[in-house]
Amino acid sequence: MATLDFLKQALRQKDNATASSPKQPLSETQYSAGFDILMRGSGWMTYQDFIIPQLSQLLAPLFNSRIHISALEIGPGPKSLLGYLPGHLRRKIKRYTAFEPNGLFATRLEEWFCASSEAEYPLPCLENLPNIHQIPFVLQDNIESSTSTGTRDNDEKYDIILFCHSMYGMRPKHKFIERALEMLIERPQGGMVVVFHRDGVLHLDGLVCHRTASFPTGVVSVANNDKVLDCFAPFIAGYIMQDVGLDNAIREAHPDHLLFSSPNVMAAFTKHATTLPELTAQVPLVKGDKMVKNREAGLHRPASIVRPTEVRHVQHCVRWALRHEASLAVIGGGHSGHCLWSNVVSVDMGAFNQVHILTAGEDERKCDVDSCSLIVVETGCKTVDIVGKTMAAGLIVPLGARPSVGAGLWLQGGIGHLARLHGLACDSIVGAVVVSVDSGQVLCVGHVRSQHWPVGAVRPENETDLLWAIRGAGTNFGIVISITFKAYTVPTYSVRNWIVPLRDHLEARLRLSDFDKIIAGKLPRNFSADAYLYWDNDQLSLGVTMFESSKSMLAFETPTPSLMGTLLGPEHSFKAVDSVGLFDTEMYMSGMHGGHGGGKTSSFKRCLFLKDIGVVNIADILVAAVKTRPSSLCYLHLLQGGGVVGDVTADATAFGCRDWDFACVVTGVWPRDQDGTEAARAAVRWVYHVAGDLLPMSTGAYGADLGPDPRDTALAAKAFGPNRPRLARLKRKLDPCNVLVYTCPLPKAPMEQKLILLVTGESYAGKDYCADLWVSVFTTCAHKSIKARAVSISDATKREYAAATGANLNRLLWDRAFKEQHRPALTAFFQDQVRQRPRLPEEHFMNVVHGAADVEVLLITGMRDEAPIAAFSHLVPESRLLEIRVEAREETRQVRQMSHGDNDTSDNRKDNKESNNSRSNLMTLNYRPSFIFHNDTIGNEATKRFAENHLLPFAHEDLQRLAHMVRQVPDFPRPGIEFRHVLGISQQPGGLALCTSLLQTHFSGDWAKFNAVVCCEAGGFVYASALASRVDVPLVLIREAGKLPPPTISVIKPASHISCLASNYSKEKSIEMERDVVPRGASVVVVDDVLSTGETLCAVLQLLGKAGIDAEDTSVMVVAEFPLQRGRELLRQRGFGRVNIQSLLIFGGA
């Protein structure tokens, strides 16, 4: 598939050859028509799947740290990109400016902002009209020359500046970004400039980006008809063309639509973008052009490549990255695609190239292996350096098959010919020296001999965790300086090759099965057998290499086992070699495809772990893969596992995939002189395609070389077996700023707290429909993978009812009309059951919760209980429980009832209506659900938007971040109590700002409609005052008696829960507020630090009642709630059930 860039070049070349007159620029209408074609259909997918989710994820922390956001978009086209962000982010934007030189676009943009209904405003909280300048963004003072406003406001500063659709026509690009950086608001946390760019690499000399992401799979599909192409081709070429005709080759490939690959990149810059000189003043740069082995990585344009020569240089790199919110890439052997990354600093470890051999007995710490010989390897070493040096000392470390591969191999696994005998390379790691990417400190873990212990290095608190993580996921947790391996006696090898031509896929399947079961499966551990499936000389072939290791050369003189001859035919070659000689025996280098163009090829690999390669469904995929290879050079390499690899338990090291017989390396190969062309892209696509087919059959995937490419996500999900959650937690702890972000992606730490949503409401209001849709909003949430499920709690009753009455259970469960017919009887049945077993509702609730232990978000429908949050939250005190009541108008419900085929107008309807009426009117509820969703509109937009705006925020990491700021203090205020220092959030860096921002955004009401923020000393004062100032609502203070000037009103307040726990507490006190400080009938929000037993809150609400404030006009926001203390239930019993209560954090303890 050609790229759009290729199309542009092809069109321009063709035009240059035919046209002589000067190029005529496109009119606004022509440009607009071309743009519309680009954005239609699949072009929009790039926005939906990449740009909008990336932007939302990137901007969320910035937006949460601000009350107001001021935004500038450069070249937004007819619609603002920011207008597609989730509602809670859009609502933060108070000022909006755009530079859109195309007059048609500028007008459409203005219309988009203004013409839609209020509910649909893209940026609903703008304080002024959008400021749309119909001029280009230029390097000089832009606004000065603006004809549209005539104003000069070049002092205008923004929190966020967006180059929306590439930076075409802006040269040099880095100057435009530097200009935008100058326009960022100067605050401690600054703002951000974000660029979205089509067609791959963005060259921005000397600028360092804060974050970058790519979307290589973007596709633009264009209808293959003259009218459309006549519009589209000039748009891509950039000027009016004499002869638009597209290459026939392109047209014929896809008769209806032309498909173009349209990769996209995002780069985000902060004010730190220009701080590179600070680093290069301290750390040497690599000399000349750095060539890395991975040719695709070589196409990236790093901001700089530094080459530390001392450990302190590496520390400088990390500290610079931490100070300037930058990331780093690391170069070991340079074989992966992630050692160089555009606009990112790469740290070349090449100067750390020493190998030290510590023979048995030299190590001070006892080693648990027979041979205590250890090898210390610095991470700039290549495999050949290590093998050469250790072999001379009679030792070996199990490594991989290629001499030039570097540290990435042994840090991420390391599969080699000794794996069956000695395990993976990472299994031999017993110690490491690492520069922490959290602090820049040098850490020593495991066996590190004193002479290899860098000055100032320390043993970290979490040494065991770090050593565990380095053994299999070691590129993710720090910059590793050296590794200590345990070593083994060096063997020699015999290598025997067979090449078996395969007639068809049946024979292929048979041979693979024989090879697996009869040959490989029977080999002793000092043997390993590799297989290759490839196409050569017009023939599908199976290559087999058998390696035998032995301490004595003589052993190899034994002839080939006769079984091998019978199954594979005559031996093709035989060699006896030492460990260095072994490198030259690899069949893919020496035997296949004429030696792969003398090595002048590039490759791309992904590796999956398989068992039973001969079974039909696996063998067929393998054979089909070779048959569909895009170039004759592509092949599959099956490396044998088992033996010691499988003996190590999955959780013993981070390398959790242990249960496999073969590592299948899907290898896409193309001639080196076609790097960066369609041939290379096709090979990469093929690799992902085959890997995708094999993934469901596999027992895991190799983490090495997986990276930020979205196509790696599915593979990474299977990369570490059961160790993923532990690795995710460690990543958050050991690399909290994501300095090493371009490594094998680990999942975001799973939601630490389960979210249980009770979806309640009237019959036919659409509860089940909404619950299902909300499940999909959670599970498809772009920036997090959330496991969600909806279940009906009434299914248990239906089962018991069916068993008792003989009613058809399936129909009760699935046939809506049938269920409604039985509703009165079901209700009576349930009520009768509850009379006999009063705790039945709780039992049902807990059964449903336990049944969904595997999900992070559980939606429960079918609940019939009054005030379920107050009634049940103490049963799940570690989870967040919310009730969403779905409401719909009577007519809407009737229509839905009819459409479900329930035309019953008789008693059932009456009964149904009665039961509805008893619950339908919210005014008759004597409690307040957490949210009410009005489900009257047709279509699912409003339902989805509700979830995005009100439910998804509960899954946001910021809440977890806040929870982590709450320190636990054991045995305070008395032994046995684990105190949560909620007020201590305000003492943490950024804690108060984060907490107040979350209080503001999580509040379900409209701040503008409240007259006061009320707080009671002392905890409430801290958060309420910061919040009141943020939302610009007056603050009302409640204090202990005697501290406020008269006239006051007062009530008795029992001691708070935590005071009761202290030994010297005083029982009760009066609290008071100034009498006329809030007008009677006002609406207020009470803000407090904690809701525990609810006694304090009850007193506050009583006091507000005395002041003439109704419970219904009162909302409560607390920072933390302790459901075990049943505060909500107390409030309900005391008549405050209709108060709206929300909490940011839920804690299980006291």
Ligand SMILES: Cc1cc2nc3c(=O)[nH]c(=O)nc-3n(C[C@H](O)[C@H](O)[C@H](O)COP(=O)(O)OP(=O)(O)OC[C@H]3O[C@@H](n4cnc5c(N)ncnc54)[C@H](O)[C@@H]3O)c2cc1C
């Ligand atoms: C031709 C070829 C043959 C291969 N053969 C084998 C094989 O036989 N067995 C096998 O298991 N795998 C094999 N692989 C896969 C190989 O293990 C990975 O490609 C590995 O990532 C390469 O490591 P590197 O150091 O050469 O590459 P690099 O690109 O330099 O590094 C790979 C990753 O490691 C990180 N990294 C490097 N050094 C450090 C450090 N000091 N601290 C922290 N992170 C660091 C980098 O940031 C990068 O993410 C092969 C790959 C190729 C291309």
